[in-house]
Amino acid sequence: xxxxxxxxxxxxxxxxxxxxxxxxxxxxxxxxxxxxxxxxxxxxxxxxxxxxxxxxxxxxxxxxxxxxxxxxxxxxxxxxxxxxxxxxxxxxxxxxxxxxxxxxxxxxxxxxxxxxxxxxxxxxxxxxxxxxxxxxxxxxxxxxxxxxxxxxxxxxxxxxxxxxxxxxxxxxxxxxxxxxxxxxxxxxxxxxxxxxxxxxxxxxxxxxxxxxxxxxxxxxxxxxxxxxxxxxxxxxxxxxxxxxxxxxxxxxxxxxxxxxxxxxxxxxxxxxxxxxxxxxxxxxxxxxxxxxxxxxxxxxxxxxxxxxxxxxxxxxxxxxxxxxxxxxxxxxxxxxxxxxxxxxxxxxxxxxxxxxxxxxxxxxxxxxxxxxxxxxxxxxxxxxxxxxxxxxxxxxxxxxx
Amino acid sequence: xxxxxxxxxxxxxxxxxxxxxxxxxxxxxxxxxxxxxxxxxxxxxxxxxxxxxxxxxxxxxxxxxxxxxxxxxxxxxxxxxxxxxxxxxxxxxxxxxxxxxxxxxxxxxxxxxxxxxxxxxxxxxxxxxxxxxxxxxxxxxxxxxxxxxxxxxxxxxxxxxxxxxxxxxxxxxxxxxxxxxxxxxxxxxxxxxxxxxxxxxxxxxxxxxxxxxxxxxxxxxxxxxxxxxxxxxxxxxxxxxxxxxxxxxxxxxxxxxxxxxxxxxxxxxxxxxxxxxxxxxxxxxxxxxxxxxxxxxxxxxxxxxxxxxxxxxxxxxxxxxxxxxxxxxxxxxxxxxxxxxxxxxxxxxxxxxxxxxxxxxxxxxxxxxxxxxxxxxxxxxxxxxxxxxxxxxxxxxxxxx
Numbered sequence: 164x165x166x167x168x169x170x171x172x173x174x175x176x177x178x179x180x181x182x183x184x185x186x187x188x189x190x191x192x193x194x195x196x197x198x199x200x201x202x203x204x205x206x207x208x209x210x211x212x213x214x215x216x217x218x219x220x221x222x223x224x225x226x227x228x229x230x231x232x233x234x235x236x237x238x239x240x241x242x243x244x245x246x247x248x249x250x251x252x253x254x255x256x257x258x259x260x261x262x263x264x265x266x267x268x269x270x271x272x273x274x275x276x277x278x279x280x281x282x283x284x285x286x287x288x289x290x291x292x293x294x295x296x297x298x299x300x301x302x303x304x305x306x307x308x309x310x311x312x313x314x315x316x317x318x319x320x321x322x323x324x325x326x327x328x329x330x331x332x333x334x335x336x337x338x339x340x341x342x343x344x345x346x347x348x349x350x351x352x353x354x355x356x357x358x359x360x361x362x363x364x365x366x367x368x369x370x371x372x373x374x375x376x377x378x379x380x381x382x383x384x385x386x387x388x389x390x391x392x393x394x395x396x397x398x399x400x401x402x403x404x405x406x407x408x409x410x411x412x413x414x415x416x417x418x419x420x421x422x423x424x425x426x427x428x429x430x431x432x433x434x435x436x437x438x439x440x441x442x443x444x445x446x447x448x449x450x451x452x453x454x455x456x457x458x459x460x461x462x463x464x465x466x467x468x469x470x471x472x473x474x475x476x477x478x479x480x481x482x483x484x485x486x487x488x489x490x491x492x493x494x495x496x497x498x499x500x501x502x503x504x505x506x507x508x509x510x511x512x513x514x515x516x517x518x519x520x521x522x523x524x525x526x527x528x529x530x531x532x533x534x535x536x537x538x539x540x541x542x543x544x545x546x547x548x549x550x551x552x553x554x555x556x557x558x559x560x561x562x563x564x
Numbered sequence: 565x566x567x568x569x570x571x572x573x574x575x576x577x578x579x580x581x582x583x584x585x586x587x588x589x590x591x592x593x594x595x596x597x598x599x600x601x602x603x604x605x606x607x608x609x610x611x612x613x614x615x616x617x618x619x620x621x622x623x624x625x626x627x628x629x630x631x632x633x634x635x636x637x638x639x640x641x642x643x644x645x646x647x648x649x650x651x652x653x654x655x656x657x658x659x660x661x662x663x664x665x666x667x668x669x670x671x672x673x674x675x676x677x678x679x680x681x682x683x684x685x686x687x688x689x690x691x692x693x694x695x696x697x698x699x700x701x702x703x704x705x706x707x708x709x710x711x712x713x714x715x716x717x718x719x720x721x722x723x724x725x726x727x728x729x730x731x732x733x734x735x736x737x738x739x740x741x742x743x744x745x746x747x748x749x750x751x752x753x754x755x756x757x758x759x760x761x762x763x764x765x766x767x768x769x770x771x772x773x774x775x776x777x778x779x780x781x782x783x784x785x786x787x788x789x790x791x792x793x794x795x796x797x798x799x800x801x802x803x804x805x806x807x808x809x810x811x812x813x814x815x816x817x818x819x820x821x822x823x824x825x826x827x828x829x830x831x832x833x834x835x836x837x838x839x840x841x842x843x844x845x846x847x848x849x850x851x852x853x854x855x856x857x858x859x860x861x862x863x864x865x866x867x868x869x870x871x872x873x874x875x876x877x878x879x880x881x882x883x884x885x886x887x888x889x890x891x892x893x894x895x896x897x898x899x900x901x902x903x904x905x906x907x908x909x910x911x912x913x914x915x916x917x918x919x920x921x922x923x924x925x926x927x928x929x930x931x932x933x934x935x936x937x938x939x940x941x942x943x944x945x946x947x948x949x950x951x952x953x954x955x956x957x958x959x960x961x962x963x964x965x
Contacts, residue, residue: 211890212889213888241882244897244910246898246914278882279882279885280885280915467868467952471957482680484615488615489612489614493614496615499615512615512645513645514681514682551957553954553958556957557954
């Protein structure tokens with residue numbers, strides 16, 4: 164597996180566009196269209212929020228009816244909590260894309276991100292869709308990736324190449340993040356394209372595995388959005404022998420690369436958390452089971468006390484133990500160990516003797532690895548997050564105004 | 565029931581002191597002692613954090629062995645994650661208090677609050693204990709309440725009078741809060757004194773009920789501390805006929821006043837959340853059951869996106885629905901209603917027509933009532949919280965340094 168510059172139009176047979184439709188207040192690109200020139204196998208994972216946005220409902224219903232062909236995404240308006248009108252708007256957007264591209268409306272994934280509770284500005288969006296279809300190109304990936312940004316500070320894309328059955332297969336991806344990023348399904352908006360030839364079963368299994376170790380392991384603020392979705396399109400244009408077994412070397416090669424792409428995007432989302440100044444990787448070891456490992460990691464990653472301590476470069480390690488302690492995960496206080504940036508701080512549940520200067524140096528880094536061992540089993544997992552700064556409060560105190 | 569100025573030495577037979585032992589870095593009062601001149605029935609609720617602090621373990625073990633007589637509290641050091649030495653230090657503190665007051669060590673509750681992972685400075689604490697015993701007085705309640713503060717910005721006390729069996733009975737209380745305030749048992753440090761004569765069973769039942777609607781309904785940041793405890797001492801000096809029935813008018817009078825005292829203290833804790841500029845009351849109606857009502861209220865109250873929106877006076881109501889949506893509580897999106905400060909914003913899951921100016925005026929208030937109806941049942945509860953400001957980040961980024 165090789166990482167390359169990539170992006171969603173890196174795999175063969177994918178075109179994209181990103182255009183300015185006037186939906187974002189800042190006047191930047193806000194409508195992204197991704198198109199597979201041939202039928203693609205597709206799979207998706209959607210938010211489990213009980214107020215799913217209209218595009219989530221429409222796309223989830225379309226999933227699996229026919230092969231996938233296009234993904235239309237707008238930023239600036241989430242089309243969530245918009246009732247019947249929201250459903251009609253999302254369906255009409257899919258229909259417009261389908262009509263202009265001469266494909267089935269059920270082959271179109273619709274996604275939205277932005278403010279909740281405001282109806283889609285359909286006139287603007289519709290003009291944007293027309294323009295995006297006209298501008299579709301093999302070089303449109305970058306613009307499309309820009310168009311899905313909201314409070315993101317950098318474009319999130321990835322690219323990978325892997326040989327499957329002796330044939331090089333390409334993977335590309337884009338995602339957006341920044342706020343409302345949280346556990347329990349899901350992602351913000353993410354799209355992965357590949358020219359691999361795989362069956363729907365293979366894609367679904369590989370996606371489920373990939374989400375579990377990537378988008379289900381990141382959190383910025385613990386808030387799960389109404390709009391989260393991650394969609395993968397696999398159009399087969401690489402010409403590799405069709406992967407149809409749910410195990411074996413071909414499956415493993417495909418699944419491992421999909422995982423790498425998903426993890427790459429997910430980490431970029433965590434790194435670009437709203438107002439983030441630090442990227443924090445929390446490895447939980449010694450857990451009784453995976454659910455406990457994730458619970459402990461997420462409790463630490465979501466704790467505002469832990470996050471602000473990292474922002475302040477304050478080695479207040481008691482907050483990390485405290486969060487593990489209320490996470491609900493089983494742990495043995497007298498066996499717990501903790502290290503930050505390689506500095507061993509807690510041994511057997513007690514403060515160890517460590518060099519305070521060394522710890523301060525570790526806390527001053529932009530990327531920090533925290534390792535906690537719960538001392539009750541041998542299951543491990545890693546959770547990715549960022550710190551919480553004044554900027555987070557500023558960004559989120561002033562979002563709609 | 566009548567609310568009065570009160571404080572923990574307001575009920576008959578209680579003395580207190582608050583002294584400077586040099587444990588707090590700012591040199592203020594940091595050791596509080598409360599003493600009942602006669603044996604008191606007592607009950608307590610403690611943190612469920614899996615890293616309970618040494619004083620929690622010591623006090624929990626003492627609970628119920630003998631009647632209660634004294635509560636010793638230090639601020640500035642939590643004596644948590646301090647292992648065997650922490651247990652010995654907590655036990656020795658109880659023994660010293662018992663020896664000086666000539667009472668049983670098991671009649672002493674020990675509590676600590678402050679930084680985690682640092683051993684108690686026993687020499688300073690011991691000198692503070694001696695001084696506190698020497699200064700015990702019926703007028704010491706205020707000083708004691710000051711001594712338990714950490715990042716609190718005001719002293720939290722309460723007082724109530726109620727007739728039980730024709731006899732006026734007094735209740736007093738003090739608490740501290742500010743950070744690490746969260747659901748799921750519990751409180752920060754809280755102490756309620758009363759001169760009511762009640763049996764241990766009556767006190768235990770009334771305390772359980774009171775905690776459920778007060779300290780279990782507040783949250784500042786979702787972080788449950790290693791040190792949370794709420795203790796009630798009832799010394800019987802009011803001379804009312806002993807309340808021994810678990811129902812009936814005497815029980816109700818006692819339980820209702822205990823609830824009022826607990827709720828009064830709990831709301832003050834939420835109001836004084838670290839960096840708070842607003843007090844927010846979230847009433848959840850129409851829930852299927854109490855667990856769901858609490859889940860939805862806590863998810864809204866803990867959401868950093870909701871909290872920062874209130875700080876920014878930003879009427880981004882979608883975030884409130886979103887938090888209810890991922891809380892795990894059952895709800896009917898098409899029946900959900902939401903109002904903020906009396907302004908109806910969501911009807912039947914959709915944005916209602918409302919006066920934007922009126923909503924902005926409501927968001928600008930220092931106390932804001934949010935009412936959400938989940939539309940699936942008839943259970944209601946109220947959760948209390950505060951907004952999240954730059955100050956929260958500042959306070960918690962710089963706590964130990």
